[in-house]
Amino acid sequence: MSRALILGGAVSALVVMAALVSFVWTPFEHTAMNIPEKLQSPNSIHWFGTDHFGRDMFSMIMVGARTSIAVAFVAVGIGIGLGVPLGLWAAARHGGWADEIIMRGNDLIFAFPSLVIAILITAIFGAGAVNAIIAIGIFNIPVFARVTRGGAMPLWRREFIMAARVAGKGAMRISVEHILPNIANLLIVQATIQFSLAILAEAALSYVGLGAQPPTPSWGRMLADAQTLVSIAPHMALVPGFAIILTVLGLNLLGDGLRDALDPRLRVTRV
Amino acid sequence: MLRYALKRFLSLLVSLAIASLVIFAVIEVAPGDPASFMLGINAQDDTLAALRAELGLDQSKVQRYLGWIGGMVQGDFGTSYQYRTPVAQMIGDRLWVSLPLALYALALSTLIAFPAGIYAASRRGKVGDIGVMGATQIGVAIPNFWFAMMLVLVFAINLRWFSAGGFAGWDKGVVAAMKSLTLPAIALALPQAAILARVMRSALLDVLGEDFMRTARAKGLTRGQALRRHGLRNAMIPVLTILGLQFSFLLAGGIIIEQVFYLPGLGRLIFQSISARDLIVVESVTMLLVFAVIVVNFAVDLAYAAVDPRLRARA
Numbered sequence: 001m002s003r004a005l006i007l008g009g010a011v012s013a014l015v016v017m018a019a020l021v022s023f024v025w026t027p028f029e030h031t032a033m034n035i036p037e038k039l040q041s042p043n044s045i046h047w048f049g050t051d052h053f054g055r056d057m058f059s060m061i062m063v064g065a066r067t068s069i070a071v072a073f074v075a076v077g078i079g080i081g082l083g084v085p086l087g088l089w090a091a092a093r094h095g096g097w098a099d100e101i102i103m104r105g106n107d108l109i110f111a112f113p114s115l116v117i118a119i120l121i122t123a124i125f126g127a128g129a130v131n132a133i134i135a136i137g138i139f140n141i142p143v144f145a146r147v148t149r150g151g152a153m154p155l156w157r158r159e160f161i162m163a164a165r166v167a168g169k170g171a172m173r174i175s176v177e178h179i180l181p182n183i184a185n186l187l188i189v190q191a192t193i194q195f196s197l198a199i200l201a202e203a204a205l206s207y208v209g210l211g212a213q214p215p216t217p218s219w220g221r222m223l224a225d226a227q228t229l230v231s232i233a234p235h236m237a238l239v240p241g242f243a244i245i246l247t248v249l250g251l252n253l254l255g256d257g258l259r260d261a262l263d264p265r266l267r268v269t270r271v
Numbered sequence: 272m273l274r275y276a277l278k279r280f281l282s283l284l285v286s287l288a289i290a291s292l293v294i295f296a297v298i299e300v301a302p303g304d305p306a307s308f309m310l311g312i313n314a315q316d317d318t319l320a321a322l323r324a325e326l327g328l329d330q331s332k333v334q335r336y337l338g339w340i341g342g343m344v345q346g347d348f349g350t351s352y353q354y355r356t357p358v359a360q361m362i363g364d365r366l367w368v369s370l371p372l373a374l375y376a377l378a379l380s381t382l383i384a385f386p387a388g389i390y391a392a393s394r395r396g397k398v399g400d401i402g403v404m405g406a407t408q409i410g411v412a413i414p415n416f417w418f419a420m421m422l423v424l425v426f427a428i429n430l431r432w433f434s435a436g437g438f439a440g441w442d443k444g445v446v447a448a449m450k451s452l453t454l455p456a457i458a459l460a461l462p463q464a465a466i467l468a469r470v471m472r473s474a475l476l477d478v479l480g481e482d483f484m485r486t487a488r489a490k491g492l493t494r495g496q497a498l499r500r501h502g503l504r505n506a507m508i509p510v511l512t513i514l515g516l517q518f519s520f521l522l523a524g525g526i527i528i529e530q531v532f533y534l535p536g537l538g539r540l541i542f543q544s545i546s547a548r549d550l551i552v553v554e555s556v557t558m559l560l561v562f563a564v565i566v567v568n569f570a571v572d573l574a575y576a577a578v579d580p581r582l583r584a585r586a
Contacts, residue, residue, distance in 0.1 A: 107286065204527055208542070237424070249412040
């Protein structure tokens with residue numbers, strides 16, 4: 001097992017664990033304000049310090065992990081749920097009108113500046129976690145459609161698929177029973193990458209006030225709160241920033257490690 | 272080549288048409304009437320109707336769409352509901368901030384990424400390579416708006432080398448204007464540089480395995496010489512493609528960085544217009560950004576096909 005896989009897996013597991021534990025335990029109530037203890041630097045009582053309302057930042061980070069993971073999980077789920085069937089369909093009808101329409105539609109979504117459109121969607125339909133999920137999820141669809149199609153197309157020329165066709169199986173059944181299991185590794189690796197991108201996107205949307213709304217803690221909004229106070233309480237910006245970096249770094253390393261472990265041929269040419 | 276270019280151009284036109292429809296549709300379903308927003312809750316019905324007529328909001332959706340697109344083609348982006356000034360003029364003013372910012376960030380990104388990528392490829396598997404790749408992993412993971420805050424903390428608040436925000440304006444001189452764009456450009460450039468360095472390294476490593484590189488080494492060139500004389504030129508094709516795509520990303524991606532630094536660019540214009548329900552501005556700026564991305568992609572495709580005949584044949 002590669003070092004990237006172990007390190008990435010450990011960091012990712014730590015973040016998921018923090019999010020899960022926050023359902024049953026946090027050092028302090030994450031919404032509890034304590035003005036006399038505001039803007040405290042990290043100390044033995046408040047491990048990550050307190051914010052401008054005296055809220056415990058360690059507790060907020062733990063609950064914020066929940067928001068990040070939930071938004072990213074559902075957004076990637078949308079990408080997989082819609083993108084993979086479209087990609088399988090396009091590969092099964094390679095060269096036909098369905099393939100052309102699906103791929104041109106994908107090109108079109110790729111052409112949109114994702115952040116601008118995500119901001120537009122959340123600003124127009126209302127700020128909040130659900131709209132953030134939809135805005136991020138839409139841009140995951142073409143990614144998974146393209147990866148699925150790219151992975152599935154060569155398989156359609158393989159003997160075992162020909163055998164399945166001779167046995168009378170239809171395109172849909174072959175896609176589900178034979179193609180999908182063979183491209184699962186590819187999709188797992190891509191999901192890890194998209195998950196880390198979704199966490200960054202959620203943080204950006206929350207930072208501009210269009211993601212999860214108060215009192216739901218979010219790492220991006222913690223950074224927005226810190227912006228005007230960064231000179232007197234740098235920990236308010238450092239703590240959520242490091243949480244985002246660590247999570248994204250962990251997921252990227254996990255993706256790299258999984259790619260190496262699942263398909264050693266990619267080791268040489270990886271970007 | 273001409274056939275390929277024509278085919279791509281047609282595809283570009285279709286993409287632009289569909290993109291404009293999508294943007295118009297999204298804005299159309301937006302809740303809130305711009306006329307009510309402008310006149311407030313105490314506005315009389317006849318005043319509202321008069322303003323709607325003046326803004327063209329009483330026309331059918333098809334008429335409004337055709338009017339908007341027809342105007343844009345001729346350079347008339349309409350008039351801002353909020354400021355009553357031509358949208359084209361507002362966009363033009365803001366472009367003088369957003370465009371130089373994107374170009375500045377692109378230049379910085381290239382200046383960092385090229386040497387880093389070449390160095391990593393030439394030290395493949397060694398400490399230098401591992402160090403550069405580790406740094407790029409971190410660079411990719413850093414949210415640019417957080418990095419921007421850290422730059423402000425260090426270079427504006429503590430060291431006082433730069434201002435924490437705002438734009439000096441080009442009338443104060445190029446140096447002052449560029450100085451106020453420096454921290455935002457660095458913040459934008461870092462994650463892009465990390466991606467570009469990885470692409471550069473990967474492209475070079477791909478080229479290193481080619482026969483002509485082996486021949487160059489067999490002729491007595493050192494690894495570094497072969498890399499510089501033969502490898503680099505061949506590795507530039509994918510790198511330039513990514514560079515082209517990054518430009519459009521930087522133009523559109525600057526919107527959050529503009530918020531951090533209070534820069535009067537296109538990004539802030541979008542945010543201000545959304546909150547003021549100045550929908551004609553939102554529509555036009557979004558369309559302009561999409562146009563930039565689609566046109567840059569088109570140019571990249573053509574450039575790619577010009578240097579790689581296999582692509583033309585495939586098309």
